[in-house]
């Protein structure tokens with residue numbers, strides 16, 4: 001299995017090299033040269049497997065250069081940190097299936113991929129005798145999931161910038177109470193955009209980047225997408241065992257097109273997904289694209305589902321590559337046009353193909369809170385606001401006898417303000433959050449200044 005860039009200049013990379021490269025050196029995103037397909041018999045057999053075994057079955061089809069025993073060990077270790085024996089259990093509530101992806105250490109779905117990526121980085125660095133300094137900016141969920149992915153690991157230090165006082169108290173505590181010596185929290189006196197700008201400038205200084213072996217953990221890393229493919233198969237297995245269904249809908253709350261792209265890969269592998277339902281909040285560039293081919297960048301607005309307050313979806317280029325029949329030249333042209341004009345448009349032939357795979361809905365804040373309220377009233381189950389966006393879209397768009405699985409991307413206790421607004425109740429805290437306010441903390445407050453941040457990295461790099 002080899003990997004190539006959407007922009008056509010990078011080819012023939014092994015899986016391990018694709019993971020270490022992250023963003024392709026030609027500015028594109030890495031994808032397998034071909035996506036392996038599975039027979040209905042293979043897929044039916046998967047429904048009997050426990051999550052780590054299933055993960056091995058899927059991942060091994062994309063990984064050609066890690067011995068099976070090592071890959072198995074990496075997978076097993078990655079999912080031991082989950083608090084639920086099923087890793088990603090499926091709950092049937094009021095006609096929909098809720099795929100709970102929030103039983104990892106930071107209570108959001110990003111743990112599913114980042115627990116694996118952290119172990120994989122450690123394995124590859126040890127093998128190569130190299131070190132890495134991860135530098136990233138976060139508005140909340142990614143930072144804590146990345147920190148938990150690499151805390152205590154050998155040959156890796158991690159530096160995460162968050163806007164001082166501007167992330168939710170739980171998100172801040174989840175980051176700053178990790179006091180392992182390889183973890184550095186930098187609270188910058190500025191905004192999330194300042195953080196992103198500083199990180200970009202540090203990576204743009206090639207001498208600095210080389211010298212400190214800077215690494216990234218953002219959602220463009222292929223290993224993250226791959227780890228997320230697994231739970232689509234897992235959920236189909238559970239639901240088809242219960243119902244005998246031959247087809248299924250998935251409703252996916254999205255902002256960066258990462259999670260839903262993993263579903264698209266599962267569909268291309270042969271999983272019988274009737275449609276992928278793409279659910280956005282008011283930052284609706286992706287749902288506008290699916291509904292009427294309008295991919296035009298707008299201002300980011302703040303919503304109750306902040307992890308989806310994104311306009312430029314970093315993984316969208318991967319989907320465009322398939323929509324454009326794997327034509328790299330067309331991708332290069334489209335990306336240049338997007339950069340220049342802030343928009344892309346699509347003809348009816350393209351849109352017919354989009355409609356074969358996707359449905360979409362944009363859900364506003366009032367509808368999000370109403371969905372949390374209605375769902376709680378009818379089932380007693382509390383949805384987090386991101387999940388509620390997906391449940392609303394799933395209910396509205398799935399039809400007939402085909403079951404719908406809604407991806408639950410965060411635990412409600414992580415977004416308790418929105419939940420309280422909706423139902424006037426405090427969601428029960430899982431044990432990992434109990435007493436978190438009283439734990440030891442480590443965090444440095446620093447000016448939103450690239451020079452100061454680079455100095456700090458330099459002094460603390462591994």
Ligand SMILES: *Cc1c(COP(=O)(O)O)cnc(C)c1O
Nearest residue numbers: 141254255256258259307409410
């Ligand atoms: C990151 C995140 C999302 C969006 O993920 P995508 O990869 O953009 O689909 C949704 N919900 C939560 C809770 C998140 O943390």
